Amino acid sequence: MSKPTIGVFDSGFGGLTVLHSLLKLLPRARYVYLGDTARLPYGSKSRQTIVRYALESARFLEQQGADHLVVACNTATALALDEMRVALSIPVTGVIEPGARAVRDTLATGKDDKTAVVLATSATVQSHAYRRELGLLGIEATEKACPLLVPLVEEGWLTDPAHVSVTSEVLRLYLLEALAEAPRARALLLGCTHYPLLRGLMETTLTTLKHPMSIVDSAEATAQAVAALPGMEDVRLQAAGAETETVFYATDSIEKFERLGSVFLGRPVSGVKLLDLGG
Ligand code: DGL
Numbered sequence: 614m615s616k617p618t619i620g621v622f623d624s625g626f627g628g629l630t631v632l633h634s635l636l637k638l639l640p641r642a643r644y645v646y647l648g649d650t651a652r653l654p655y656g657s658k659s660r661q662t663i664v665r666y667a668l669e670s671a672r673f674l675e676q677q678g679a680d681h682l683v684v685a686c687n688t689a690t691a692l693a694l695d696e697m698r699v700a701l702s703i704p705v706t707g708v709i710e711p712g713a714r715a716v717r718d719t720l721a722t723g724k725d726d727k728t729a730v731v732l733a734t735s736a737t738v739q740s741h742a743y744r745r746e747l748g749l750l751g752i753e754a755t756e757k758a759c760p761l762l763v764p765l766v767e768e769g770w771l772t773d774p775a776h777v778s779v780t781s782e783v784l785r786l787y788l789l790e791a792l793a794e795a796p797r798a799r800a801l802l803l804g805c806t807h808y809p810l811l812r813g814l815m816e817t818t819l820t821t822l823k824h825p826m827s828i829v830d831s832a833e834a835t836a837q838a839v840a841a842l843p844g845m846e847d848v849r850l851q852a853a854g855a856e857t858e859t860v861f862y863a864t865d866s867i868e869k870f871e872r873l874g875s876v877f878l879g880r881p882v883s884g885v886k887l888l889d890l891g892g
Pocket residue numbers: 623624625627628653654655656657685686687688689734737763804805806807
């Protein structure tokens with residue numbers, strides 16, 4: 614049986630955190646990744662625009678031979694998943710359902726209140742897609758828009774002490790505001806592709822705030838959902854010496870995609886192809 618081709622789409626580099634998790638679980642699949650970097654960020658745009666961008670990107674990946682599409686972008690999943698499912702003839706997995714199920718599983722282990730905080734972009738929060746999905750599972754969600762976090766991550770303000778102190782303060786304020794609304798929350802869902810890179814900082818900040826919570830990463834949960842799909846059995850294990858096959862497309866600067874992409878993927882990104890999807 615030929616190995617499946619998994620198309621992975623995001624507004625930019627952030628979806629590489631989902632690809633990172635997919636590569637761990639399904640190392641032998643073939644991947645085509647598209648980062649729509651020319652039109653990034655999606656998180657501050659209108660529904661109509663996000664749907665148009667998402668459909669153009671999704672159709673491109675289907676044309677590249679994808680047997681399955683993973684919408685690695687939380688914003689595109691929140692605003693355009695239904696439209697993509699209608700427009701494409703391949704199965705489409707978004708990040709919201711798996712993320713919500715992972716929160717349910719996390720909260721199921723304790724006697725705590727079924728309350729969670731979701732951090733996401735403004736567009737994702739305005740759509741209330743996470744609140745709806747978590748509500749279906751009996752979980753009350755407080756959604757918090759954190760528009761400053763994506764630029765801070767993209768600027769790389771994550772490690773050196775002078776810069777990380779700014780990121781840490783911004784994060785502290787967002788968390789304080791969210792926890793004021795949801796003081797009993799016991800799970801924190803990372804509802805944006807960029808936030809897994811802030812995970813360590815979040816853990817430290819939550820400890821400082823004396824509010825430890827389980828952090829749920831929708832990137833990891835999505836990769837697990839894709840790995841459990843029928844047809845993925847043969848690509849789960851890495852045969853000795855087998856090379857992972859990944860093709861990267863970006864709609865803006867190749868140099869920037871390779872540089873930032875390597876941080877998100879946690880391994881070198883090279884050979885990126887430039888794609889013009891129009892304005
Ligand atoms: N990929 C987006 C998300 O997960 C974050 C970046 C953007 O706003 O485009 O919501």
